[in-house]
Amino acid sequence: MKLSTKGRYGLRAILDLAVHGNDEVVALSQIAVRQNISINYLEQLISRLKKAGIVNGIRGAQGGYVLAIPAEEISVGDILRALEGDLDPVDCSELKGDSTCSSSDVCVTKYVWKRISDSINDAVDGIMLSELVNESKKVHEEISIKNSDKASSMC
Amino acid sequence: MKLSTKGRYGLRAILDLAVHGNDEVVALSQIAVRQNISINYLEQLISRLKKAGIVNGIRGAQGGYVLAIPAEEISVGDILRALEGDLDPVDCSELKGDSTCSSSDVCVTKYVWKRISDSINDAVDGIMLSELVNESKKVHEEISIKNSDKASSMC
DNA sequence: TTTAAATCCAAGTGAATTAATAGGAATTAA
DNA sequence: TTAATTCCTATTAATTCACTTGGATTTAAA
Known part of the structure; x- marks a missing residue:
């Protein structure tokens, strides 16, 4: 009764894409480095998200991936079902x-x-990717404030 | 994200035990036949339920298993966690x-x-074994009524 | 026009897990 | 004493998982 790495890595990957891609394409190699996931394996995960119409791939040099629809309209349920099959x-x-x-x-x-x-699907359908993006930005702000505190106390 | 046969077979097995054991012990061999599960494999499943304090084993000839506590006090969550580990x-x-x-x-x-x-655990903790026993008895009554109808129409 | 960066795709592989099977020791009612 | 039963451990076959490999294709930029 566990999610596989497909679901776990894949959710981290698309969250990374949503956080770092502000209308710009994000290459898998960048996500792979930031999330510490093999780029070859990431390809397989993102391919599922593409087939589900959640992300678009842009081929060629300087290519990468973008969200196919706004993060407000993508539920965690959509993402996990695309990655794992039914839940x-x-x-x-x-x-x-x-x-x-x-x-x-x-x-x-x-x-x-x-x-x-029903309880699983209701739970994941009730969380939108945009909420995770907001949460993630909040978390990173807090960390940078903590770091600037530390820096100022060193002065 | 699937339950293993441990959880699926095991829940069927303890439901069978609860339905057929009216203060009497039930031998695994009976459950094995009714549920079409290998007796050797059933042993492993029931052993987990025993360790969790959900059933008691009675050794020796004419031995078998009984519920260790009333079906009203055993949740499906208790059963599935005993069989599968955490959910x-x-x-x-x-x-x-x-x-x-x-x-x-x-x-x-x-x-x-x-x-x-939380949603998974809340869901399974909200279903008691006794509810499944009642549902099962209702289902079997309906089937026997259907059969007696059929019989009477044949006369 | 060439090159390098990237997506796209299919097949293969080693490790781990699952789902049993097998065999016997211990216990106990008849 | 015997047969029925739980109890326990080890082995095995099959399946799934988590990648890895090796390319083909596309395209921006030099």
């Missing part, structure tokens, strides 16, 4: 409305899986 | 209150993991 705790066709499961009528545990699935 | 989406010391993580101050994604973790 359901089990593969159960009932959860997706298929109702082709042969033991559907005697299956009681499906109610449990449904409750877990 | 957190990532291994993050902050989530467990350790606060020894070196990148804690610049880590923004931890808020996401915390929200997911």
Whole structure:
């Protein structure tokens, strides 16, 4: 019941992209260095985000990636589902409305899986990328204030 | 982001035990047949539930297992955590209150993991085994009514 | 026009984890 | 004494994960 590195690294990567890309393209190599993730592996992660329409790739020299839509309109749920596939705790066709499961009528545990699935998806859909960007900027401001305090106390 | 067979089979197994054990011990062999799970594998699952104090084992011939506490006092969360380990989406010391993580101050994604973790644990802690037992009995009643209808229409 | 920087893509690989299987020791009711 | 059962540990087959490798393609800039 753990997210893989796809989800963990991928969320860090797109947050990095959103924080550092102010209408400018960001090359994967920069994200790779800042986030300490292999550039080759990052390619695979960003490729999923691209297929999901979350980022756009710009090819060629000086190329890179940009958000395809504003950070206010991208939920963490969109990002994690693009990276990980569905966030359901089990593969159960009932959860997706298929109702082709042969033991559907005697299956009681499906109610449990449904409750877990809904709670996860509601949680991640309620957090927008822009919130994380704001939080991240706040955190970095605090650190630079702390550092300037330290510097001034040294004078 | 999937539960393993430990959680899925294990929940079915203890639900079977709760439904069929009315103050009587239930042998693993019976659960294994009804739930179509290898008895050897079931042993490993039930052993985790035993260590967590959820079931008691009674050794020897005519032995088996019983719930260690009433089904009303056992949450699905207790069961799944006993079987799977913690239900957190990532291994993050902050989530467990350790606060020894070196990148804690610049880590923004931890808020996401915390929200997911809380929502999962709240969901499973809000379902008691007794509810599943009731649901299961209801389902089986409905099936037997359906069958008696069928039988009477054949007369 | 060449070159270097970048995305894009598919296949391969080693390590780790999962899902069992196997075999036997210990216990106990009949 | 026997058969049924829990209890415990080790092994194994299959799968998944987390990358790595090796290119092909595109494009800005020299």
